[in-house]
Amino acid sequence: DQQVKQNSPSLSVQEGRISILNCDYTNSMFDYFLWYKKYPAEGPTFLISISSIKDKNEDGRFTVFLNKSAKHLSLHIVPSQPGDSAVYFCAANYGGATNKLIFGTGTLLAVQP
């Protein structure tokens, strides 16, 4: 049972445009959400996080939006750059003492020059 879902396996965007990556979750107890980026032959790298008390968090070109009622979060990258081409994973946790971070299946983003 996939508790964190990324329904788009891949996304292609032109350089300079906005990339929007989506993630849905099923467990309403999740209260801490993260996005990771992964290049081939490397480990995932933390990008940005958001707790359930917020609905938006920004860090430079990256913004994460959380819609708790829809159990949906999204990552916006503006403007997209070729170096952003990677696999993006969303992840969720119950927070507090729980250490079981649950990952989605990933979305491969290709930014075309």
Added chain:
Amino acid sequence: DAGITQSPRHKVTETGTPVTLRCHQTENHRYMYWYRQDPGHGLRLIHYSYGVKDTDKGEVSDGYSVSRSKTEDFLLTLESATSSQTSVYFCAISETGAGNSPLHFGNGTRLTVT
């Protein structure tokens, strides 16, 4: 890099043989994790540690054991490797735990069981 070294980076082994993967950190973080990455499944937690000699199971712990005898090292052992354990294995560390701080990952070990 977050000071995480995984060894070996690549390994090919035969079905039925024992295999041990090592994760070494220089950050003195309390929490350490082992994940596996497979197509169509993302990353799945195998085991984690919340201190020396303190470990717990993750989502896919069957066929795996772990040990942590000192803060900096977390070992993952496949007692008798099977082809279904062919995967990329990632170690991760966290200062305060996955509930409220990000995990930082090593560069992975690619394991092939023939």
